[in-house]
Amino acid sequence: xxxxxxxxxxxxxxxxxxxxxxxxxxxxxxxxxxxxxxxxxxxxxxxxxxxxxxxxxxxxxxxxxxxxxxxxxxxxxxxxxxxxxxxxxxxxxxxxxxxxxxxxxxxxxxxxxxxxxxxxxxxxxxxxxxxxxxxxxxxxxxxxxxxxx
Amino acid sequence: xxxxxxxxxxxxxxxxxxxxxxxxxxxxxxxxxxxxxxxxxxxxxxxxxxxxxxxxxxxxxxxxxxxxxxxxxxxxxxxxxxxxxxxxxxxxxxxxxxxxxxxxxxxxxxxxxxxxxxxxxxxxxxxxxxxxxxxxxxxxxxxxxxxxx
DNA sequence: ATATTAAAAGACCTTTTTATCTTTTATTAT
DNA sequence: ATAATAAAAGATAAAAAGGTCTTTTAATAT
Ligand code: FES
Ligand code: FES
Numbered sequence: 001x002x003x004x005x006x007x008x009x010x011x012x013x014x015x016x017x018x019x020x021x022x023x024x025x026x027x028x029x030x031x032x033x034x035x036x037x038x039x040x041x042x043x044x045x046x047x048x049x050x051x052x053x054x055x056x057x058x059x060x061x062x063x064x065x066x067x068x069x070x071x072x073x074x075x076x077x078x079x080x081x082x083x084x085x086x087x088x089x090x091x092x093x094x095x096x097x098x099x100x101x102x103x104x105x106x107x108x109x110x111x112x113x114x115x116x117x118x119x120x121x122x123x124x125x126x127x128x129x130x131x132x133x134x135x136x137x138x139x140x141x142x143x144x145x146x147x148x149x
Numbered sequence: 150x151x152x153x154x155x156x157x158x159x160x161x162x163x164x165x166x167x168x169x170x171x172x173x174x175x176x177x178x179x180x181x182x183x184x185x186x187x188x189x190x191x192x193x194x195x196x197x198x199x200x201x202x203x204x205x206x207x208x209x210x211x212x213x214x215x216x217x218x219x220x221x222x223x224x225x226x227x228x229x230x231x232x233x234x235x236x237x238x239x240x241x242x243x244x245x246x247x248x249x250x251x252x253x254x255x256x257x258x259x260x261x262x263x264x265x266x267x268x269x270x271x272x273x274x275x276x277x278x279x280x281x282x283x284x285x286x287x288x289x290x291x292x293x294x295x296x297x298x
Numbered sequence: 299a300t301a302t303t304a305a306a307a308g309a310c311c312t313t314t315t316t317a318t319c320t321t322t323t324a325t326t327a328t
Numbered sequence: 329a330t331a332a333t334a335a336a337a338g339a340t341a342a343a344a345a346g347g348t349c350t351t352t353t354a355a356t357a358t
Binding site for chain 1: 150151156157159160163220237240244250253255256259260262263267270274279280281282283286291
């Protein structure tokens, strides 16, 4: 579905968000290790995401990546479009130059429904919501927090 | 969503099916022109599909491609898997090595629903059903949109 | 038979994606 | 200050996707 770069970015951003919640700023080495992505490729990806403002970074000792806590939740869609464009969210499944309601391809109806659902997922979910999701699952198994839910 | 090769194959197969219904056997030149795909790339793709048995061909004067009318409808899924594998139909949207119900990624639930719908589309629709679809409505086929020419 | 037609085969090329490595710059702890 | 640390920058490269071209083989019309 997504490019490798997008997958690494998604996993890495969620990992950074999770660590930030623990008052930690993971570096490239840690991120790459945890999301099981190649070190240098991960470095390059987050370098770009930093330049684009999706993540902040600090150099030097104790440095690493963090997500601006002031900023509101980041929808997956914004991140994905920045990496691989919006073709997946607007394009025709049959490969026509553009999906046109008035000139539909033979799978327009069914594919349109799938595309709508994809749009709903990436517009509705955010890096933060995925992090919270991960956290709640973890909490369900953790010994410290058996009581609530 | 799909690779270019898959898109060309889908469009080409539907075009062949449509022409076969008119008792015609289109050649590579005609197919490539009609689906607006590069000639030699189209040639290579259908050469491979012929070898794999998805389409039959005749060399020489009056030759071209045709779909065995004896064979039952060909589900898109079979064709797509032959070209680009089944990752799209079984893989994890977050990029985990495999989608595991017991070890779900943070988008497992929502992505799973999308993947299910994709599977439903490609298992339910066939080259023949898309061709019939094109015939019944006045659907777009070429990559051009009629109103913009 | 021969000329013509059209697919098969396979070598070749270009671009994009994925990945690696080295050097430079910024930050911090000491 | 200086040593240690970690990201930024940018060059390089392997692999996959996308595309092109030439030669060979098969079929048919004449
Ligand atoms: S025209 Fe193909 S999906 Fe809309
Ligand atoms: S584990 Fe990611 S989609 Fe199922």
